[in-house]
Amino acid sequence: MFEITYEVVVFVLGITAVLAAFGVILCASPIYCALYLIGNMICLALLFLLFNAEFIAAVQIIVYAGAVMILFLFIIALLGGKKEISEPSVQRSSAFTFVILLFCELLLAAAVKPTHPITGDMAPDVVNAIGSAKAVGIELFSRHLVPFELASILLLIATIGIICLAKFSYLPARRRLK
């Protein structure tokens, strides 16, 4: 009798995430790519849940799969998602060589047993006792205070940047279209 255990769920979600990732790079039409990417993100969010990172999972769904991907879909709708015809080329095969080399190198990392690095006191039961969001919050506002503030500066910069790039243009749009 096949039993659905924690391991099986993690395994199935991981494989689904990989398949969705393949969908992103193999679909000709950008709109399908975006949908596959959302699928990939949701799989990863579920995996985050299984790794006791409820808060990160929620943020992943709300911010990433929600806001960021909506922006993607909006731009695709605006620019028109034309299909792209691909043909094999030298550049393509050299790209594959590079990627395969990279993959082997990264697999090398998986081939070894973990040694004994620092382990903290944030065991799952400790985190669950105070709640994932609270634990992350305490950590964020104490040990990682400066990165948190810097991230806010970064968001401000992004806002300034897109206003700079996208605000009303110096030339009227119709004249440029000619």
Next chain:
Amino acid sequence: MEPILAPESIDLVSIAPVLVLTVFAMGVMVLDLFAGKSKTLLAFVSIVGLLMTAISAFAKVGLPVFSFNDSYTVDHLSVCFILIFTLSSALAILISIDYNDRENIKAGEFYSLVLFCTVGMIVLASSTDLIMIFLGIEIVSICLYVLAGIRRNHLKSNEAALKYFLLGAFATGFLLYGMALMYGATGTTNLISIADLIKSDGVKSEPLLMIGAVLLLIGFGFKVASVPFHMWAPDVYQGAPSPVTAFMAVGPKAAALVAFFRVFAETLPEISFFWETLLVTISILTMFIGNLGAIMQTNIKRLLAYSSVSHVGYILMAVLVKNTLGSASLIFYMVTYAFMIFGVFAIIIMLGRKGDENLEIEGYSGLGFKHPVIALCMTVFMLSLGGLPPLAGFVAKFYIFNAALQEGFLMLVIIAVLNSAISLYYYLKVIVYMYMKEPVREFQLSITPITLFVVALAIIGTIQLGIFPDPILSLAQQ
């Protein structure tokens, strides 16, 4: 669960430069509302801000100081680099005032973004935490993506921004994967703890750490434009507005290099047997491909792009040296490089006019007869970039090669000297065009007092540091 941060670790004085500059960057945005059409006022406010930042860098005494749970470090290296960043940003703002007027870039955001970019560089130079280094790199990069594409109706500017953005984001992926592996190998993101752990423990032989180091090398390689990850540099340098090109050739590159130094030379010296060979190869390739690429260029900005790639090859030797001698030569090299690059770009900006930037080297023919003083200044900068005595470029190279020799990199130094000789070919080509060819076009210079001031400052810096390098050298060595 108690808050983990000890209250005494929150040290706002140590991050004073970041705070001061952020306030000024936001102040410039607000002032933009009232500034009207001319943005010159904003430029001067920005320069005041940079000056204040440079002063606030000295707020902390008794270096080194570690604050915010050792994630932020104020040491000699970071203070020196804050001075370099403020100097280079101030020069970039000075040369952009007239350029922006001329090319109709009427965005007050320009100055604000330069200041924010400098904030990112300061963070990058002072942080000893992987998360903060990542944020610093991203702050710098996002500002530069926007600055490269700030001429929105200009096809080349758009293209430069797109290429820079796509490759920059790609490189960020590698950088992050490397950081994640390092976190996985050691269990912490703090560079000081990682260094301690490697020293005390058997993490040394950890493949995770090594593969993480390789990926970090790829990521940083993209950011500093070292071969084989330099492809973006010529295109982006050519397409970006000239002051932005000068800006990104000095400040952000210096910031990425100092983070490079912190991660590799200060944190991972114990596993240097592994990354040293890789870095030596990268350094040699960077010199050769940069110099050979520059020989074939006809556009002055592309030429300088390849030349800056080759300079990265020399500077990477400072990372290889790993000790304080390395950091001192890094500091001195970046100071001289800042003077030379801003001098050259100030002249390039002078030689162009609205709608015609005059960027082909052909267009410089006969400059020596028509405008001898400007041609002489250009000659000095070119010879200094080529590393001829008694100019600053020579002392900087001599110092860095000497440091590498003391660490036993004899082959590398020989190759670097050889490359220095190759590089003279294309620097001299520019001089030959200026003095030995008939003019092919009329010169319509847009000389303004501010640009002249920058050229004069750069000339003084280049000659002064070449003849009397001791004050800056001893400051760098401290």
Next chain:
Amino acid sequence: MGHQFVLIISATIFCIGTAGFLIRKNPLIMLMSVELMLNSVNFLLVGYSSFLKTLDGQIFALIIMTVAAAEVVVGLAIILTIFRTRHELNVDHINVLKG
């Protein structure tokens, strides 16, 4: 099921993202490939965070999400400006700059 599995899955997704970036010509899809790479990093960080029992990895993942959102916004603005001047989106045809 644990350490190795997380590494293999995230390495696979990372390499798929790299391959997508290198073979696709549409900057939008290239940007999505970069998002794949960042997602794989997030997965690795959260996985390790759970094995190592420290929250640093989760914090790092949170910061990466913030930065990625900012980066995407700026990137899409750049893609939009280039589309407004060229009416085309193929990186092979965007080649004014060369030498």
